[in-house]
Amino acid sequence: MAESSVSLAQDEFSCSICLNVLKDPVTIPCGHSYCMSCITDFWDQKGVCSCPQCRQTFSPRPVLGKNTMLAEVVEKLKKTKLEAARPAQCSTGSGDVECDICTGDKNKAIKSCLVCLESYCQNHLKHHEEFHSGKRHKLTDATGQLRDMICPLHDKLLEIFCRTDQQCICYMCMVDVHKDHNTVSAAAERTEKQRHLEETQRTNQQRIQERQKELKELKEAVESYKRSAQGAVEDSERIFTELIRSIERSRSEVTQLIRDQEKAAVSRAEGQLEQLEQEIEDLRRRDAELEQLSHTDNHICFFQSFQSLSVPPASTDSPSITVISLLSFDDVEKSVSHLREKLEHFCREEIEMLSGRVKNINIIPTSEPETREEFLKYCCQLTLDPNTVNKNLVLSEENRVIEYTREEQPYPDHPDRFDGFPQVLCRESVCGRCYWEVEWSGWVGISVSYKRISKKGRGKECEFGCNDQSWSLYCSDSVCSFWHNNGRTALPVVSSSSRIGVYVDHSAGTLSFYSVSDTMTLIHRVHTTFTQPLYAGFWANKYLKGLMFFFSKATVCDLTI
Numbered sequence: 105m106a107e108s109s110v111s112l113a114q115d116e117f118s119c120s121i122c123l124n125v126l127k128d129p130v131t132i133p134c135g136h137s138y139c140m141s142c143i144t145d146f147w148d149q150k151g152v153c154s155c156p157q158c159r160q161t162f163s164p165r166p167v168l169g170k171n172t173m174l175a176e177v178v179e180k181l182k183k184t185k186l187e188a189a190r191p192a193q194c195s196t197g198s199g200d201v202e203c204d205i206c207t208g209d210k211n212k213a214i215k216s217c218l219v220c221l222e223s224y225c226q227n228h229l230k231h232h233e234e235f236h237s238g239k240r241h242k243l244t245d246a247t248g249q250l251r252d253m254i255c256p257l258h259d260k261l262l263e264i265f266c267r268t269d270q271q272c273i274c275y276m277c278m279v280d281v282h283k284d285h286n287t288v289s290a291a292a293e294r295t296e297k298q299r300h301l302e303e304t305q306r307t308n309q310q311r312i313q314e315r316q317k318e319l320k321e322l323k324e325a326v327e328s329y330k331r332s333a334q335g336a337v338e339d340s341e342r343i344f345t346e347l348i349r350s351i352e353r354s355r356s357e358v359t360q361l362i363r364d365q366e367k368a369a370v371s372r373a374e375g376q377l378e379q380l381e382q383e384i385e386d387l388r389r390r391d392a393e394l395e396q397l398s399h400t401d402n403h404i405c406f407f408q409s410f411q412s413l414s415v416p417p418a419s420t421d422s423p424s425i426t427v428i429s430l431l432s433f434d435d436v437e438k439s440v441s442h443l444r445e446k447l448e449h450f451c452r453e454e455i456e457m458l459s460g461r462v463k464n465i466n467i468i469p470t471s472e473p474e475t476r477e478e479f480l481k482y483c484c485q486l487t488l489d490p491n492t493v494n495k496n497l498v499l500s501e502e503n504r505v506i507e508y509t510r511e512e513q514p515y516p517d518h519p520d521r522f523d524g525f526p527q528v529l530c531r532e533s534v535c536g537r538c539y540w541e542v543e544w545s546g547w548v549g550i551s552v553s554y555k556r557i558s559k560k561g562r563g564k565e566c567e568f569g570c571n572d573q574s575w576s577l578y579c580s581d582s583v584c585s586f587w588h589n590n591g592r593t594a595l596p597v598v599s600s601s602s603r604i605g606v607y608v609d610h611s612a613g614t615l616s617f618y619s620v621s622d623t624m625t626l627i628h629r630v631h632t633t634f635t636q637p638l639y640a641g642f643w644a645n646k647y648l649k650g651l652m653f654f655f656s657k658a659t660v661c662d663l664t665i
Contacts, residue, residue: 117178120157121146125182129174134160137174144168201246203228213246218261221250265293325467362436376425457535457637461611472607472614473539476624479607482539483663486530486640491518492559493528497644504662508546508644508655524562526645529553530660533637534608540640541605541620541663544579546656549643550604551576552615554636564590568643575630577617579604580647586617586628595628603661610634 119126121142128140134155138146147153147165154161202210203225213223217232219241224232232241242261247253253262260274268285278287390413397409473479488503495512499505508526515521522528527549534552542550553574558565569576569587576587579598586593598604598619604627605618613633619625644656 117174117181126174126178129171129178130168131171131174132168133162133166134158137171140168140170201248205231215243216246216250218242218244218250218253221254223247223250263290264288265290267293322467329465329467358436358440362433380425453533457533459536461535463536465611469612472609472616474624476605476620479539479605479618479624480663482537482607484532484534484538484540485662485664486532486540486660488528488642488660489520489531490515491520492522494522494524494526496526497528499528501659504660505657506642506644507657508646510646520559522559522566524560525567525643527551527568527641527643529555530640533639535610535637537607537609539605539607539663541603541661542642543603543659543661544657545602546654547578547580547645547647548656548658549576549578549641550606550617550658551641551643552606552608552638553641555639556636568641574641575615575632576641576643577604577628578643581649584627586630588630593628598627601625606640608638610638 117126117129118124119129119139119142120136121138124139126137126139129137130140130143131137132143132155136155136157138156143156146156152161153163153165201213201216201223203213204222205228206225211225211227213225215229216223220232220236222232223246254260255262255274255277258274258276260276262272262274264273264275264278264282264287265271266273266277266282266285266287268287269282272290273282273287278285393409394413397406397413400406400409473481488499488506490499490503493499493506493513493515495515496509497506498509498513500507506528520529533555542548544550549568551568551574553568557568557571557573560566564570565573568574569578570590572589574588577595578585578587581599582597584595584597586595601619601621603620605620605624607616607618608614613631615630615632617627617629619627640660642658642660644658646653646655648654
């Protein structure tokens with residue numbers, strides 16, 4: 105009864121969050137009480153101060169103070185519980201086997217009898233030994249699984265192990281159902297299984313050690329990753345701050361240049377203005393004197409003044425001034441706008457490449473995709489660069505298709521144009537993880553290349569796969585080979601599909617080519633180190649089939665639809 109009342113009291117003074125007796129109890133405004141740490145952690149995690157029981161919310165966050173009266177009650181409750189729960193020296197604890205003979209409070213059993221199928225405490229074990237003195241009752245350490253040690257068919261002790269059926273049996277089973285089976289004593293089989301168990305345990309412990317080592321390495325890698333990321337953020341902030349300052353200095357220099365030019369030009373013009381105004385003033389004064397002389401009646405005064413007034417003043421000999429009426433700094437504005445566009449384009453390309461690099465800095469490397477759906481997660485949209493396309497290739501369908509032609513196309517000359525081989529590069533760089541697909545016919549080369557590959561002439565330094573700047577898969581109906589640095593790797597002919605998928609993991613240095621149909625079939629994979637951004641490239645030529653020449657075609661597939 106005392107234990108029952110203590111249990112009831114304990115429920116009344118328990119924290120509804122941790123379900124234990126209140127520790128450092130606090131009462132919140134709605135009247136419910138909790139452990140100080142429990143309610144504080146609950147509010148910190150939720151971000152909202154509310155009661156876990158009645159859901160009432162509080163704003164601002166209440167200032168919590170220990171409920172001293174409640175704390176004293178809880179302390180008394182703990183003492184009462186200890187006194188009520190103090191058992192006799194042999195009483196059972198959690199996980200102990202109870203004596204089957206004890207009544208009321210059960211004492212801890214120390215032995216179990218496999219004949220009587222009962223467990224005994226120290227006192228009742230003595231009674232059992234005295235009562236069955238001279239009888240061979242088999243005792244074992246106390247167990248709560250006595251019924252599991254008895255055969256359910258014959259109610260006999262399970263002492264035999266059947267290796268044929270891999271189960272424990274009794275002697276009756278051995279001469280009955282398991283008569284012709286391979287049987288041994290349970291102790292003998294235990295010895296054999298113990299060896300296997302020890303081997304398994306050793307393997308498991310070795311695995312634990314390996315995992316602990318991996319755990320340690322992973323934790324160190326995470327900390328290193330965090331430090332590296334923080335360092336990268338700080339370096340980026342510093343570099344961008346310097347870049348902004350550099351642009352600000354350039355802005356100030358351009359502004360100062362314009363202002364200096366304005367000051368010099370206006371100064372020269374203002375000097376001319378003063379000279380013109382003085383000259384006009386002198387001419388007007390002379391004109392007034394001439395006008396006055398023309399109306400004089402005194403012939404003698406007329407002739408005396410005429411001599412000096414008839415000579416033109418020296419200022420009339422100054423050259424005339426040519427004025428440009430439509431003055432503008434539009435050319436300067438256009439130059440600055442062009443500079444802005446170049447910077448924005450450069451930043452976009454660099455940020456795109458940087459983004460790919462950042463996304464591929466992983467603590468745990470991810471494996472290469474296997475299904476097409478997984479590959480499509482990394483699909484990138486590519487367009488062919490008109491400035492690089494050879495004049496024997498026709499561009500079409502919004503710069504996604506090339507087809508070989510004998511007639512040279514009227515493309516303008518450009519420093520990036522391939523003039524010796526029927527090749528083209530894409531505009532977009534390939535960085536990070538990227539995947540694209542190509543439909544092909546005839547004889548084509550599907551490549552990746554650094555942008556700085558040579559483009560003028562017919563040397564090996566210009567053709568895809570024949571130099572250290574490019575990697576290329578060449579396909580036709582009868583031949584398939586991979587080329588890099590003028591080295592050839594013969595491959596099985598790709599006959600199952602006219603679509604090839606290309607997968608690049610720039611940071612991992614992986615380049616893979618797949619035949620795409622219902623499944624993804626690997627054609628060839630390269631592991632290397634890419635030192636620059638990559639660009640997808642294509643090669644297409646004429647090819648002989650029978651007695652006729654045909655023209656090859658390659659299409660960059662749109663994977664967004």
